[in-house]
Amino acid sequence: MKGRVLAVCLGLGIILLTTSWTTNTAIAQTIVVDASPSHVVNTFSPVRSLGAAIDRLKTGTPDHLLTNPLLKEILNAGWQTVTYRQNTELMVEAWHWNSHGTWSDPEKQQGYFVGAAEPNEEMIRHSWAAPLPHRGFSRGDGNGWSRLTDSDLKSFWKSNPYLTKAFTGEDDSLHPQWVMIDLGSKVPVNAIRIAWAEPYAKHYLVQFWTGELEPFYDGTTKGSWQTFPLGTVTEGKGGIATQKLVSWMIPVRYLRIWMTESSNTCDSHGSADKRNCVGYAINELYVGALSADGQFNDYITHFPSRDQTVTWPSSVDPWHAASDIDESRGDQVGFDFFFTSGVTRGLPTMVPIAMLYSTPEDAANEIAYLYKRRYPISWIEMGEEADGQHMLPEDYGALYLQFAAAIHRLVPEAKLGGPSFEGTLEDVEVWPDVAGKVSWLGRFLDYLRAHGRLNDFTFFSFEHYPYQDKPTYSWADLYSEPEYVRHIVQVWKDNGLPPDIPFFMTEGNIGGGAGVSTVKGALWLADYVGSMMTAGAGATYYFHYMPSPGRWGGAYPLLLIDENYNVKGYPPQYMASQVITKEWAQPVDAPHKVFKASSEVTDDAGTVLVTAYAVERPDGRWSVMLVNRDQYNDHAVKVVFNGGIPGRHRHFSGPVDRITFGSNEYQWHPEGERGHADPDGPPAKSKISGGPDTSYSLPMASVTVLRGSLGEQ
Numbered sequence: 001m002k003g004r005v006l007a008v009c010l011g012l013g014i015i016l017l018t019t020s021w022t023t024n025t026a027i028a029q030t031i032v033v034d035a036s037p038s039h040v041v042n043t044f045s046p047v048r049s050l051g052a053a054i055d056r057l058k059t060g061t062p063d064h065l066l067t068n069p070l071l072k073e074i075l076n077a078g079w080q081t082v083t084y085r086q087n088t089e090l091m092v093e094a095w096h097w098n099s100h101g102t103w104s105d106p107e108k109q110q111g112y113f114v115g116a117a118e119p120n121e122e123m124i125r126h127s128w129a130a131p132l133p134h135r136g137f138s139r140g141d142g143n144g145w146s147r148l149t150d151s152d153l154k155s156f157w158k159s160n161p162y163l164t165k166a167f168t169g170e171d172d173s174l175h176p177q178w179v180m181i182d183l184g185s186k187v188p189v190n191a192i193r194i195a196w197a198e199p200y201a202k203h204y205l206v207q208f209w210t211g212e213l214e215p216f217y218d219g220t221t222k223g224s225w226q227t228f229p230l231g232t233v234t235e236g237k238g239g240i241a242t243q244k245l246v247s248w249m250i251p252v253r254y255l256r257i258w259m260t261e262s263s264n265t266c267d268s269h270g271s272a273d274k275r276n277c278v279g280y281a282i283n284e285l286y287v288g289a290l291s292a293d294g295q296f297n298d299y300i301t302h303f304p305s306r307d308q309t310v311t312w313p314s315s316v317d318p319w320h321a322a323s324d325i326d327e328s329r330g331d332q333v334g335f336d337f338f339f340t341s342g343v344t345r346g347l348p349t350m351v352p353i354a355m356l357y358s359t360p361e362d363a364a365n366e367i368a369y370l371y372k373r374r375y376p377i378s379w380i381e382m383g384e385e386a387d388g389q390h391m392l393p394e395d396y397g398a399l400y401l402q403f404a405a406a407i408h409r410l411v412p413e414a415k416l417g418g419p420s421f422e423g424t425l426e427d428v429e430v431w432p433d434v435a436g437k438v439s440w441l442g443r444f445l446d447y448l449r450a451h452g453r454l455n456d457f458t459f460f461s462f463e464h465y466p467y468q469d470k471p472t473y474s475w476a477d478l479y480s481e482p483e484y485v486r487h488i489v490q491v492w493k494d495n496g497l498p499p500d501i502p503f504f505m506t507e508g509n510i511g512g513g514a515g516v517s518t519v520k521g522a523l524w525l526a527d528y529v530g531s532m533m534t535a536g537a538g539a540t541y542y543f544h545y546m547p548s549p550g551r552w553g554g555a556y557p558l559l560l561i562d563e564n565y566n567v568k569g570y571p572p573q574y575m576a577s578q579v580i581t582k583e584w585a586q587p588v589d590a591p592h593k594v595f596k597a598s599s600e601v602t603d604d605a606g607t608v609l610v611t612a613y614a615v616e617r618p619d620g621r622w623s624v625m626l627v628n629r630d631q632y633n634d635h636a637v638k639v640v641f642n643g644g645i646p647g648r649h650r651h652f653s654g655p656v657d658r659i660t661f662g663s664n665e666y667q668w669h670p671e672g673e674r675g676h677a678d679p680d681g682p683p684a685k686s687k688i689s690g691g692p693d694t695s696y697s698l699p700m701a702s703v704t705v706l707r708g709s710l711g712e713q
Contacts, residue, residue, distance in 0.1 A: 033597040033614045033624070035641050041596045042536045047347060047589035048378070049538060050529070050581050052079035052545035053507045054343065056087035056330040062126070064565045065546050066333065066341040073567050074545065075345070077558060077574050078581030082344055083506050083541045086352035086384040086420075088332060091142035093129035094320045095332060095354040097366050103322070104273055110321035111273060117365035117410070119373055124334035130324035132357060134158040134281070136179055136313030138306060140389075142329060148179060148285045148311045151302035156197040158267060159259075159279035160315035160399075162359070166278050168398045173260040175395055177280050180215070181255045181287055182310040187299055188249035191290035193242045194257070197281035198268070200238035203261035206231035206245055209254035216390060220429040221438055225256055238263060244290050255287060269319065279317065312390055318357040339375045348378035350506065350541075352420075353407075355383030355399050356391065360406035368410040379459055380407070380416050381506065388422035392430055393440045397447035404456040415458040419444065420506055423465030425484055427491045442495040459538065460497055464488075464508035464528070473510070475631050478524055479607050485531035502538030509543050509556055509573075516569070516677070517668040519701055521556045522576035522661060526627045526703040529580050530613030533594050542577065552674050568676075575661045575681045576703055583659040583683070583705045584625040590618035603630075610635060610698065622652070623707040628662070628698040635698045641710055652690030653711025660684045662702025 044050075057065065064070065088095040097115050100122075104111030131144050136157035138146040147155040159177040161167065168175060183189075192206055209215045211223020228245035259280045266277040288299040300309045335351075338344070351370065353363035370377055382403060386396045396419060407414050421428055421440075428440040437443055441460075448454045466484050467473045492503060510524045525542075532540045547559040552569075558577070560569035585592055593616040601610040613625045628635055641650040661683035668677050688694060690708050698704050 031597060031599045031601055031610060031612045031637075033595050033612055035595045035614065036643060039595065040593045042533055042594040043591045044533060044538070044594070045589050045591060046581060046585040046587055047080045049081075049533070049540070050079060050585060051081035051083060051539055051541045052077075053083045053085050053541040053543040054333070054338075054545050055085040055543070056332050057546060058548070059328055059331050061549065062331055062333045062337065064549075066337065066343055070561065070565050070567070071342060073559060074547070075343070077577040078587065079542050079545065079577060080345060080581070080587070081347045081349065081378070081539070082545065083350035083381070084333075084338065084352060085507060085543075086332075086354060086381070087141070087330065088129040089354055089356045089384040089389070090140060091129070091131070091329065092135045092137050092140055092144055092316060092357065093131050093142075093329070094318050094324075094357050095127065095129045096325065097127050097332070097335065097354075097362075098124055098369065099127070101362075101365075104275075105269075108321070109323075111269070111319060112275065112359050112362075113320070114359060114362045115365050115369070117368040117372070119369060123336040123340075125337040126334045127332045128325050128327045129329065129332065130320040131326060131329070132316050132318060132320055133324060134317045134319060136311055136316060138308055138310040139312070143306065145305050145308055146311045148282055148313075149300050149302050149308040150304040151284070152304065153195060153283050156267070156281045156283045157313055158197070158281040158317035158319070159313065160317055160356075161275040161278045162402060163315055163395050163398055164262070164278040166274060167402060170398070172262060175398060176258055176260045177314045178256055178258050179282065179285070179314070180312045181285060181300075182214075183253050183255070183287065183299055184309070186251040186253045188289060189252050189255070189287060189299070190246050190249050191242065191244050191288060191296065192255070192257075193240065193286035193296060193298070195240045195283040195285075196236075196238040197283045198238070198265040199263045199277060199279060199281060200236060200265070201233075201257075201259035201261065201280050202236045202263050203259070204233050204236060205258040206233075206243060207256045207258060208250060208252040209256070215254055215431070220431065225258075225431065236263075238265075242290070242296060249289065275317075275319070285311065315391065315395060316357060318359065335370060335375070336373070339373070344376075346376065348376040350379040350381060350504075351377055352381040352384060353403065355403050356386060356389060360403045363403050364406035364410045367407050367414055371411050378415070379504070380414055381420055381461055382416055382418040384420050385422040385463070386419045387424075387428045387440055393444035394447050397444050397451075400448075401451060401453055401456070404453070408456075416456055417459030417501075418461055421462035423463045423468050423508065423511070425466060425488060427495065439495045441492060441497065445496050454498075457501065460492065460501055460503040461506045462488075462492070462503070464505050464532075465511040468511035470511065473520075475520065475629070476607075478520060478527070478629050481524055481527045482531040482608075482611055485528065485535050489535040489537075503536070504538050505532055505540045507541055507543040515556055516552060516560065516571040517670070517675070519572045519661075519663050519666050522572035522666075522703060523627055523629055523701065525573050525576045526580060526625060527611055527629075530611065530625055530627070534596055534613060570677075570681050572661075572666050575666065575683055579659055579661050579683055579703055579705055580625070583657075583707065584613070584623050585615065586617045586619055588618060592617055621707055621709050623705055626698055626704045626706070628700060628702050628704065631701050634700050636695045637698060638693070638695055639706060640692075650710040650712055651692045652694065652706065652708040654690055654709055656688045656690040656694070656696075656706055656708035658686045658688055658696065658704065658706055660699060660702050660704040662699050664699050664702070
């Protein structure tokens with residue numbers, strides 16, 4: 001020990017006096033947690049707020065994963081309530097949550113499918129989805145491709161009919177539909193050729209992007225859409241339209257067709273259903289150079305696979321046929337199997353509806369079905385990752401209002417929310433509206449307010465993957481998590497999220513590499529949950545809750561299981577889950593009071609090494625979770641509780657539980673076919689006699705919970 005620094009307790013808080021066990025310069029460490037009774041920053045019940053997320057599963061696996069003995073091991077991680085994730089929308093598919101239902105064209109078994117709301121004797125054990133035949137996405141989950149550049153003049157992209165005046169009640173110009181083309185690099189362009197299907201655009205603009213970055217994400221506000229000098233069409237006639245855009249050549253990479261008036265003519269599915277006769281449809285796109293002699297040099301790669309030139313659309317028509325259903329693409333667990341398997345513990349569960357590629361009637365019937373089955377439902381998430389699908393907030397809002405009205409006609413008490421933003425660390429921005437506003441959330445809320453329907457929005461949801469785009473991450477990356485959480489929550493508040501609307505982190509994990517070979521994921525998980533609950537979250541949901549047989553690498557698994565579904569190891573996040581849900585929190589449905597922590601525990605570079613999260617539990621004991629993110633050094637702490645009276649403080653008294661999980665309890669060995677952990681937990685447990693002079697050890701790279709009753713100094 002190089003030295004010990006005594007800190008003086010001033011003001012409010014818990015003060016942790018720590019010793020730096022280093023061989024170099026001693027680091028004075030102080031953590032302050034504001035424990036004044038009037039300064040509670042959040043109150044939560046672990047049973048309702050510390051949950052896990054269950055996604056679409058590989059075909060053939062649910063019957064093994066959601067049954068004992070494996071299910072018992074999964075539940076033993078300690079997560080309580082669950083959220084059922086909606087994956088079919090990420091793959092641009094129509095979800096058949098119930099195989100029983102009706103088609104809009106029953107003779108041909110095609111059109112728009114509505115699942116039956118009435119339960120019958122048959123259990124819904126599995127549910128499947130149909131890839132949409134009129135998609136315009138070249139990217140996204142799965143392996144589907146765009147019909148805009150697939151070389152087939154019989155296929156076509158079509159926009160969502162529910163975004164037209166026939167369903168929104170608003171002029172189509174208020175919900176412009178668009179398709180965007182990425183040429184891969186800047187090339188000289190002066191013309192476009194559009195092979196229109198029915199209905200075609202009568203009024204549209206052809207534009208190019210002025211920025212250097214992709215016009216999404218970081219590039220959204222780093223450029224603007226400029227209409228080509230000859231790119232305005234006010235009297236479109238459909239057919240194959242070749243349009244010269246400029247009398248010279250402009251080097252462009254991204255182009256956009258912005259459509260505001262439809263011909264309202266009917267597509268190839270006929271006039272019997274008005275949904276076939278609204279919106280916009282395109283068979284194929286061509287972009288390039290038009291020579292003086294009228295020859296068109298096309299720069300598009302036309303191919304029915306992801307090798308094609310990339311396109312994105314504003315929306316996709318959910319029309320499909322029974323023959324499109326593909327069971328090999330994954331199993332959205334059937335609702336009856338899901339709710340009777342035991343995975344929900346009988347607790348109120350968050351469920352989704354498909355909204356981006358569905359119909360209001362189908363979504364309403366889904367919720368009615370669940371209520372008729374008397375399954376406990378807490379919240380209903382409206383669609384999945386609309387921002388990741390690049391849907392404009394006003395379009396999402398228009399769908400939201402239609403689907404909300406349909407659901408509430410059948411289930412008035414249903415609590416709806418969303419939009420389940422994909423993992424992001426910054427504001428979700430979109431191309432500016434006429435007022436220059438770019439906040440997706442702000443504009444969505446504005447849309448609800450303008451229509452007098454903010455009361456239909458009862459919660460806000462988002463996902464959190466801080467390193468999803470990084471193949472690896474270092475120990476230094478761990479240090480940013482508390483600030484990431486604080487920042488993004490403040491962003492949502494700054495964008496106008498009403499203070500009375502709860503926010504939920506409905507899916508998240510660290511992302512990046514390393515997986516089971518290090519305890520970094522465990523430390524991150526403790527920091528993330530502690531930070532999110534301190535920031536005021538209504539709930540957080542761990543993801544992936546379901547392990548994958550035989551897959552031990554990549555993203556963090558909760559359990560390591562072999563191809564026969566036998567448990568072969570307990571990864572660091574499994575152990576950390578138990579520490580959080582069973583030791584830090586009391587696993588009962590009762591209020592836990594959270595007190596804010598601030599830290600001056602830094603290294604020479606100013607990096608915070610130890611974070612702390614304090615709760616007052618319903619059993620009357622205090623629990624402090626300490627995350628020692630120092631990879632190489634142990635630390636020792638003293639704990640002092642202040643209650644708001646200067647000069648008066650308390651401390652742990654009597655027996656204090658000390659629970660630790662870290663690098664001393666888990667070591668990965670890469671030898672063998674897959675590697676193994678030894679030791680592989682469990683968390684170390686001990687009791688210490690508390691008192692004003694008691695020092696508590698925090699091993700290097702560890703999560704430690706100190707739990708006990710308080711006494712006066």
